[in-house]
Amino acid sequence: MAKLSNLKETKIKHIMMFGPPKSGKTRRAGELAKYKNLIWFDLENGFGTLFQLPQDLQERIEVIHIPDNRGTPMAIETMLKVIKGLKVTICEDHGKVTCPLCTPKEDKVKVTVELNALDNDTCVVVDSCTQLTNSAIANITKGKPDDYKLEYDDWAHLGKLMDTFFSYVQSAPFNVICISHESEVKMVDKSAKLVPVGGTSNFSRNVAKYFDEVIYCRVVNGKHVMASSTATDNNILTGSRANVDLAKDPNANLIVLWGSAEAK
Numbered sequence: 001m002a003k004l005s006n007l008k009e010t011k012i013k014h015i016m017m018f019g020p021p022k023s024g025k026t027r028r029a030g031e032l033a034k035y036k037n038l039i040w041f042d043l044e045n046g047f048g049t050l051f052q053l054p055q056d057l058q059e060r061i062e063v064i065h066i067p068d069n070r071g072t073p074m075a076i077e078t079m080l081k082v083i084k085g086l087k088v089t090i091c092e093d094h095g096k097v098t099c100p101l102c103t104p105k106e107d108k109v110k111v112t113v114e115l116n117a118l119d120n121d122t123c124v125v126v127d128s129c130t131q132l133t134n135s136a137i138a139n140i141t142k143g144k145p146d147d148y149k150l151e152y153d154d155w156a157h158l159g160k161l162m163d164t165f166f167s168y169v170q171s172a173p174f175n176v177i178c179i180s181h182e183s184e185v186k187m188v189d190k191s192a193k194l195v196p197v198g199g200t201s202n203f204s205r206n207v208a209k210y211f212d213e214v215i216y217c218r219v220v221n222g223k224h225v226m227a228s229s230t231a232t233d234n235n236i237l238t239g240s241r242a243n244v245d246l247a248k249d250p251n252a253n254l255i256v257l258w259g260s261a262e263a264k
């Protein structure tokens, strides 16, 4: 085993950002483009907010839109392939990896990504894990009537799909930001806590373990505020391995999580 002092501190970050709608999640993640190139997987048609960013930042964001709906739940299928990091080609029309319809047609727009080949100058954004969860549910209940209720085996299947995705995030050799909405779950001690949506309640309760940083976004006195310190609020799941308290500076850029040296 190498001595700790001989090991380089890993600079790759896996970040979960969550909070209610309109709490600034998309914009704050987009502002990271000031320091890093972003590959933005848009699963819920939410990238409109990114047009509010300055033009030079927009230039550094590559949006890959994955059309996803209940009838054609593409997000879970494509993201499970993409997140493994190997080279994949995604069609623009369907957001599908190696699409049988588009692959033979030269006039169809496709994008090739290989996340394992990314360096620390780039960060992958998954917007959002809420939609990814919905997509997984739609995939599991394909062909079932509209009023079908998930059964025990379906929930187990959902937990497995989400665990597979987040496990790849956890060990990814590239930077990842997952954006999610909030849900209130009962913790083991029966207290209620706001946690990121990541599948079942049981799963959402534990989703933080896959991430280095868990950031909560909210609006306080009309301002977007990010919180990362574990001391933020007992009822909200947050945490920072980098020991950064984002709440201290309302204009903080996420780059501070990579180490203050990079933040100019």
Ligand SMILES: [Zn+2]
Residues within 6 Å of the ligand: 091, 092, 093, 094, 095, 096, 099, 100, 101, 102, 103
């Ligand atoms: Zn296609």
